[in-house]
Amino acid sequence: MKNNNIKLMQGNEAVVEGAIAAGMRFYGGYPITPSTEIAEGSAQKLPRVGGKFIQMEDEIGGMAATIGAALTGVKAMTATSGPGFSLKQENIGYAAMAEIPCVIVNVQRHGPSTGLPTSPSQGDVMQAKWGTHGDHPVIALAPSSVKEAFDITVRAFNLAEKYRTPVILLMDEIVGHMREGIRIPDASELEIVDRKKPAGNGEDYLAYKVAEGESVPPMAGFGDGYRYHVTGLVHDESGFPVNSNAVADKLCTRLMTKIEDNIDDIVTYEELYMEDAEIVVVSYGGTARSAKSAVKKAREKGLKVGMFRPITIWPFPEKQVKEFAQKAKGIIVAELNYGQLVLEVERVVKGSSDIFHIGKVDGDIITPDEILSKIEEVI
């Protein structure tokens, strides 16, 4: 039977739908504009599927409760915006170190500090990557539409479970609050990944022992009969803290390589008119919608312009950007900040193409015309 489950909804509401479809059964958070609808939707829907919602006393507690819940075996999520994302950082680092799968939604808003709370921004790109202390890999995904907010939330859970790592859904206020009609897919249409559980009995279980040829250890839930220790300290295969250079090196290197070695599985992107593009517009999230419109208008004028939209922001799609930078005369990076992802483009391109930046920090969106005039200026 044809699925006619078409609904008009906000990006934030689609995140809740996607999360529950992916198996989310716990939400711990603290309300903050413009992410609030995610908390509200989770509060309403979770108990109806046997899940739990809790409004904690602050953003730090929201992240902590999310990790605690994930450790018992459930799929857990928290959502926030700019200032709340800053508060969550220490515990995001904990989840990376202790390898606890969870999803953190950051509906970006204007900043720094409280900024313009209801205005869009893409100013947390670097915070998503470098927000906590120490080196660890980051997976961050940026949807551009309400439909994608659904699909990419499902994917965020899948990646979190597969790689036992926190995954950041890097939304922006444009996508969070825009309304579009989307078709909610049947459960049977979705690919759902669950974390790998240990085989054998609890006596032999080493929580952080990686099987030969693999990089992610299987994870038992607290209460499943596998007693073990979890800590943010450097730990051996049993989970017990050890003060050893060799163990630290092995652990921290594995945390990096489990992501680095699977870049092709994690990185996704969208391309438009890239075959013969002399100028490439790079943009993501809500801004990519203006870019798409500008590129189409440029093509109507006969200009050879293409668009590259990273959906996976971190890890950055280095290979793809390097490749088109060899052919393009110029790259325009459009983003709602003073220049963040453009730094990554510059790092990867290493001078093989001219790079231009359109940034905006006044709380308004970047319009298609602003991008089009930049295209006409540089072509």
Added chain:
Amino acid sequence: MDKLPHIWCPGCGHGILMRSIAQAIENLGLDKDKVCIVSGIGCSSRAPGYMDFNTLHTTHGRALAFATGVKLARPELEVIVITGDGDATAIGGNHLIHACRRNINITTIVFNNNIYGMTGGQYSPTTPTGELGTTAPYGNIDRPFNIPELAAAAGATYVARGTAYHANQLIKLVEKGIQNKGFSLIEGVSVCPTYYGRKNKKGSAVDIMKWQKDHAVDVKVAEKLSPEQLEGKFLIGEFKNATAPEYTEEYQKIIDRFTKER
């Protein structure tokens, strides 16, 4: 036992407090697979690493927030939090009062050594006024928290205080805390001869234990004593044992409303 020797200093009271928790769990016959011990950061918070349960050593001050996630997601687990005076009442003070307010079924044992031990002897929210710490070189001017009073006022349903000296009593208090269906807080007065004791000329670990013996008065005995007789003394025993709706049960009722209707 293969994790011994532990990291605590000779004379530290934390081993006695940890043992009282293990003994209480044993006495109650709890299933080890269903016990989860959560801690934050600090001397006290290294205890779970030595205990054979599901153990979680979290970030500084956040033990109760992590524990809340564990307990709400899986209420059948017996969740016990081990935390220090700084962990519980300074950086984690907000989580503490809200866990008390929710009356979530978690038992918290605060290992109070009146000092920041792991960072080398700075004053904590329970360092008595006038005493010394490395960050209070001229005497502490802060007023200390009374942890049981704080917890009781915030809504905890079981509140008690024991000491490292009164080890047998402490085991009983922890047992009763675990049996309470709601948020329980037991303060365990510890011994820190290395930083608090040495800095404030309290003598050896044995001297500090003797001080606990001589100055602790059970709350029931204290009822019959005059203010003069209680001068310079501190109270131990059971301060509050009340009932109130428990958080995870209240949430389950909401789930049941939707899932049983069908």
